[in-house]
Amino acid sequence: MRKICFVINNRANYARIKSAIRECTLRNDIKVQIVVGASGLIDRFGDVVEIIKKDGFEVNEKLHTVVEGNEPISMVKTTAMSLLSLSEVFYRTNPDIVVTVADRFETIATAIAASYMNIPLAHTQGGEITGSIDDNVRHAITKLAHIHFPATKKAEEVLINNLGENPECVFHVGCPSIDIAHETKGETTKSIMTRYSGVGADLDFEKPYILVSQHSDTLEYAKAKEQISATLESINSLQYQCVWLWPNMDSGSDFISKKLREFRENNQNSKIRFYKNFEPQDYINILRNSTCIVGNSSSGIREASYLGTPSVNVGERQRGRVKLSNVIDVAYNSREITEAIKVQILAKSYAQDLTYGDGTSGRQIAEILATCKLSVKKNPISN
Amino acid sequence: MRKICFVINNRANYARIKSAIRECTLRNDIKVQIVVGASGLIDRFGDVVEIIKKDGFEVNEKLHTVVEGNEPISMVKTTAMSLLSLSEVFYRTNPDIVVTVADRFETIATAIAASYMNIPLAHTQGGEITGSIDDNVRHAITKLAHIHFPATKKAEEVLINNLGENPECVFHVGCPSIDIAHETKGETTKSIMTRYSGVGADLDFEKPYILVSQHSDTLEYAKAKEQISATLESINSLQYQCVWLWPNMDSGSDFISKKLREFRENNQNSKIRFYKNFEPQDYINILRNSTCIVGNSSSGIREASYLGTPSVNVGERQRGRVKLSNVIDVAYNSREITEAIKVQILAKSYAQDLTYGDGTSGRQIAEILATCKLSVKKNPISN
Amino acid sequence: MRKICFVINNRANYARIKSAIRECTLRNDIKVQIVVGASGLIDRFGDVVEIIKKDGFEVNEKLHTVVEGNEPISMVKTTAMSLLSLSEVFYRTNPDIVVTVADRFETIATAIAASYMNIPLAHTQGGEITGSIDDNVRHAITKLAHIHFPATKKAEEVLINNLGENPECVFHVGCPSIDIAHETKGETTKSIMTRYSGVGADLDFEKPYILVSQHSDTLEYAKAKEQISATLESINSLQYQCVWLWPNMDSGSDFISKKLREFRENNQNSKIRFYKNFEPQDYINILRNSTCIVGNSSSGIREASYLGTPSVNVGERQRGRVKLSNVIDVAYNSREITEAIKVQILAKSYAQDLTYGDGTSGRQIAEILATCKLSVKKNPISN
């Protein structure tokens, strides 16, 4: 029986791996170990531990690794703290495979700790290209990983053709986040929202609303305030109801939070309500039921394309991704944002797009984790 | 004027970048900053600080980052400590470019700290392929780096064709270590050795000797003792004079050190003398004057090929490298090692090979560092 | 010329040492070095760096050491991070004396780093007794310190008679915070508040107001929410205007912040306005001009007694202190708090009390730092 260790560092990580965890727990040949660290433990970014427990999984380790601060030095130090804590967890518990998700900055700590300690490392979302700084981290993790679970066909090709990975270790399985979208039964946003409080305007969830999720672009974190302002201004001018998610923990997120708080203080009549976190299934329905999603969350690309939800993708953070019919790219410019939203309001919805998966990703990942050949020797690149 | 920060983590790092540092100090448009960390500060691995000072350079920062231990967890923790210290140095001193050398495990800390803090990162020796675990670290650093200084034509091709780097940021300049080999005036080993003490047998340096430099292969660090034994047995059976370098700091190095110490205690009549460290120029002459070099140091490939010194490359650590005429590859097997040494003793020497550089690498690097376009945005891979 | 290094970890630290720093900068025989770390750099606790700069001092080092989290483990990890950063600062800059202030948890890092590195350590506020967990930290620092600056006569006696310190190294100088109270020229709160924004009710600063500053009691941090509720309820029921300071960074402070935010959302008609931070002089005037101070800040004891401002001291955090005529002690109980406030409103003001100093503390400290005998050998306790 293999012990598979999933390292979850934030709310988004969890939604992107949850179905794979569940499928692993259903097997007799896998013992699941769940480690939650970084912003996954921090209340103001949405404590993931409670959500995981509610889903019936056990959180085996909680690692306090976030070094507070709004400048990039805190990202480096948080990565260091993650290395210190994860190395002790791996040393003590000795997993057969470590699974790391996507590309957030602290994710590289999981990759280094596992690979330096000669533990096979599996990585999801490798090979994707966005054009942002996340690319660097994602590709560096690829070079440390032994088993790859790219979400798209194109990402699989990048891993093999452009990053020199061994095709035998690359498995195009789709994104587990699509499994959630696939499985989640519909629920009205009105019903969902009885379980969340939020702060700001009182919204009427029988009427349409826009969903906003916009994070800091760490390459330009000093501009985070002006970037978020463009979106705020656009949404406010439209006077359309809006569900707004707090940003995740990145350099610049404090600038965003501050701007959002200032806005709230000074715009008591806005139609925006702010929420910290939703459970993955609830998020799917809030997204599905929305008029459109605005910002730079990757869910505006991946889950939205599966659901056919219109999406306005702001700025550079997701710019290099595969182009999808439901997405309109705009700059950090309130006029551009407003116009794109207007187009999307008219569009209503798009056809389902299976680029990011067909709902079987978690099951495929579990099968591969249980049965794949394990080795920490990577084939050398041969050119 | 650009401030260029060189991070040196061990004795080998320094020899591989020294000529570039010197060329930078000679320019008016560059201010050099030297940071020494990790095993570079540890006496038992050969304190690099004194050597750098003797060369007339100033050591601006000394970072105590080595977490002691013989298991891989210490490599992870040392990397974490390097992140913590380097992030503070970069925060306080704000360099324009950070230069990192090669592929040792703690080197990734330099790459993460610089790239997360939006400082352009230059990397030497990217694109090389050895087949060992170092490949993973080296390639991961490549994906975080903005400016690449590959040592060979083939490495340049790997960076561009197999790792997706932008050709405009890849500069084939050769290896600065060849500059040292190129510039160093001959000196007899007898004369050099008056400046070093060492322990073990008294050697007659007017007679021929073999040079041994064999490190732990971290993927198989638990086998380090038996691997070093094969080489010890071979050298001892030949009863040929031998200059033996202590291993560097890696998981498994304690096993090697212990074995070497045991050997010394129990073989008072051997013809082996052990040394901790040589200055780069002295090392070149000791290598040049030797009958052959044995082990798995990359100097047996790169400097030795330039000097035409016969080389017996033991085990997997350098296995995947470009094949060169002066190198015989053998397994960790005393009989194989002995036979290869006998062949090399007869070979005497080989023709100079310029695969790893022609002696102008440092000057080229300095020129590029002074004048290249600086950006922390990397072009997305386009496939 | 002696290099004196002041380590400032939060807004309160600075007010308690500022006059000593100023007096040191005025001398020719002292070079001042200022290090700001821990919550002193965190915007949500009140960034101290800007305040120090405005006072005309240079901040020489900024150390990002706060590990985020609301549980005590974060206090331990923050202490560890402070040790790592401070040890590098001391190693690099080599001060003649390090000065540490009071008793917050991360303060022990300054004491350990300096004393382990054989640098004489001066400590202010040693020997005070409050009955809270802070006593343990304060007394432990005393045992590591070489030069003691107790604020009161009684504290001096505790240091010598109860903690075994050498009388020759104990200097009763008063508290530098009293110097600020002594020197600060009066200014109306109305005028001061034009420089601060705050959030919450609009107050009329021509009318009287209460000042609240209540922190978490770390020994009972899980009760922080209910403890703060008692005070909130009391203040709210009185419908008296109130200036409320956010809590500092301690285990439990998140519970307090959360409760305060909830209160704000749900009590839009309250007469409470919340502020993050005031400059030391402004704080003095806001305190001086207030009807009374409520909570468990030590300023309710020390500065308030000097100013004669009525004080309601809630809970255990300051319980063991010297009793002063201007202070009424109450439990975490809204009824008790309300009654005490009513008494203090009637009391109006008290006579000036010089227990904590007469306004010359900073000058005395500077003189001693410049001229005292320096040694890191402490006299053994002789009993």
Add this chain to the structure above:
Amino acid sequence: MRKICFVINNRANYARIKSAIRECTLRNDIKVQIVVGASGLIDRFGDVVEIIKKDGFEVNEKLHTVVEGNEPISMVKTTAMSLLSLSEVFYRTNPDIVVTVADRFETIATAIAASYMNIPLAHTQGGEITGSIDDNVRHAITKLAHIHFPATKKAEEVLINNLGENPECVFHVGCPSIDIAHETKGETTKSIMTRYSGVGADLDFEKPYILVSQHSDTLEYAKAKEQISATLESINSLQYQCVWLWPNMDSGSDFISKKLREFRENNQNSKIRFYKNFEPQDYINILRNSTCIVGNSSSGIREASYLGTPSVNVGERQRGRVKLSNVIDVAYNSREITEAIKVQILAKSYAQDLTYGDGTSGRQIAEILATCKLSVKKNPISN
């Protein structure tokens, strides 16, 4: 049932607490948890884990916390690493009491982690006075500890009268190390030494020998080399057989190790044999069978006085201790050392002295740990 966590940081720690651990494991109302960290895991300082396992106890946690280096900054960083690791152990395992031993620099990490996390802390050897830097650490730990187990009557008085501890929490129980001396059956050194290898001269253990154990005095670590030289010179000039223990890990220990290695290389005819570590019982017999013990190990005071073994105490490290009839104090001066050894050779042996315990310490400690009232509130000092 109480979970009692013993933190062991080095070989000496273990001998000083072993009998208490054993007595705890024999009880039904205590569950023992053993944590080994710091130099306890480092082979070159004597790996304690194997010794503990051989005694039949389980090592529950191994914490890699040693930051390598010979300067005091490494002591600070090692303390920081211990804080990080211990805080995670305490967070995850939640012990009822943490037990810390004596006064080594990294011991303060145990005290801080436990007390900050509101876990009752028990401390052995508090209240002792040596006059060295260790006093500061020992007394600081006392101020953080909740339960005190002083070894001597005098130490008990110091804790209560000079350090302000509550008499109800101070238990004079003697030192567990005396239990080992009390219980250990005699064995000839010749027989013991068949189980240890060592390096250096071949000794005839049927003939008398001196035992040397001399560590660095961290306050004067830069003088460590000259201090050890005095002892080496003295022993060498006497040409008396000598069992010499390597120093423990402190600033300056590298200087000592280096000097010892040099001496070995250059004095192949000396009568000194060097050993890294002995198991506690074996150490007792080696001490008991020796002509006298020389150096600054506290075993020259405590175990030696119980055994009646003559002792020559060199330098300041143990200077302030209770004076005992078997001890002669000398300076770091080879002539003084030689003369004192000659006196002790003639003295042969002294009467048993029970100052440090009567052999029942472990049982008393276990009983108190199982039954004492637990609280993390310390009584305020009342003066």
